[in-house]
Amino acid sequence: MSESVRPGFLRRGGWLLLALPLWFLVYHFLEPFANALTTRLFGLDLNGHLGSAVAFFFYDSPKVVMLLALVVLGVTFMQTFITPEHTRDVLAKRAGAWGNLLAAIFGIFTPFCSCSAIPLFIGFVRVGVPLGVTFSYLVSAPMVNEVALFMLLAMFGWKIALIYAGTGVAIAFIAGWVIGKLKMEHHLEPWVMEITFNAQAVTAAAEQRTGFSERLELGVQGVKDIVGKVWPYLLAGIGVGAFIHGFVPAEFMARFMGSGHWWSVPLAVLIGVPLYSNAAGVIPIVQALLGKGAALGTTLAFMMAVIGLSLPETIILRKVLKPRLIAVFVSVVAIGIVLVGYLFNFIM
Amino acid sequence: MLIEVFGPGCAKCQVMEKHAKEAVEKSGGGHQVVKITDYTAMASRGILSTPALALDGQIKVQGRVASSDEILTLIQG
Secondary structure, rough: OHHHHHHOOOOHHHHHHHHHHEEEEHHOOHHHHHHHHHHOOOOOOOOOHHHHHHHHHHHHHHHHHHHHHHHHHHHHHOOOOOHHHHHHHHOOOOOOOHHHHHHHHHHHHHOHHHHHHHHHHHHHHHHHOOOHHHHHHHHHHHHOOHHHHHHHHHHHHHHHHHHHHHHHHHHHHHHHHHHHHOOOHHEEEOOOHOOOOOOOOHHHHOOOOHHHHHHHHHHHHHHHHHHHHHHHHHHHHHHHHHHHHHHHHHHHHHHHHOOOOOHHHHHHHHHHHHOOOOOHHHHHHHHHHHHHOOHHHHHHHHHHHHOOOOHHHHHHHHHOOOOOHHHHHHHHHHHHHHHHHHHHHHHH | EEEEEEOOOOOHHHHHHHHHHHHHHHHHOOEEEEEEEOHHHHOOOOOOOOOOEEEEEEEEEEEEOOOHHHHHHHOOO
């Protein structure tokens, strides 16, 4: 009897067993396919400027989209286990440096959308998460983007992925710790602490979805949402990447973004802050910059500034923070990113 | 039943509102959908991530978009 009411094997997630091998098969043939398309259909020379840019575009577009889909599926699935509510309840009990570190690490994995920044901020502060710990989370959550992390892992290997996550967590840890030490609680807008607050409602509404297929379904929904939303950023990013790849002479970037110039890191951060892109859109640009001799530290600083410090988020946060606290927040994070850039230019 | 959709106006929040209205239509009506965009109201209800959905004051969904079918099940359940 129970057989007939249960959804079929395929609908309960079995389709993954078919889809995954197919994914790897298609992924494997992307490069020869892109090259063939460029040479046969367009009649371009792969060694020419235009030819190599076109081949880069045709190879990278499906590659990045496919990687993104796989990464988002995995990450969204994982995130059904770690919600902001769990994070808040864990952090509410921690004080001091340990709390900052934990908040920074949690920030890697929790989903974060700048439109949630305010309710999240208030929810954290009002249940007693220290201001500095809240900031560690608020810095880490957008900067160490879980999708960017796994994209870097897939495209550049574990070392660069680890450097990205490690330095992001370090910046978030230190920034939150500094803000905590500065004791800036009175630089919150007064209404934050004055409004009536009821945390009970959320705790009671802890979501009941626990089954594998429900979590997987949320993952698929996440893929549709995110890929559907970021593809224009992706194509723009890949377009810029393809141009750099095909037309910018090798080692040209070394002149501006090489490790020999002290000003290249702060400049990269200054350019990166007003640029606002989805994390996935930056990856192809990073790939092309590194390929043309840009230093790792400078490139990393650029990427972190684009993803981690966004103008819209700062404007939203102004509703709860007084200008001075905003200024401290932005400058501590920017200084952290610059230091990371110098550090890696120095090491590499 | 009072259906509240919480969201400051980002794309996801608009989708959630649309789904809530579709669910009400499928259920045959009689429910009221209210969109709440005020941060103060959201925060005081203890909402941490948007979009969120509450039925008769009880928060049911948070931090993601629920499909209209899921909202329908919640209304009927």
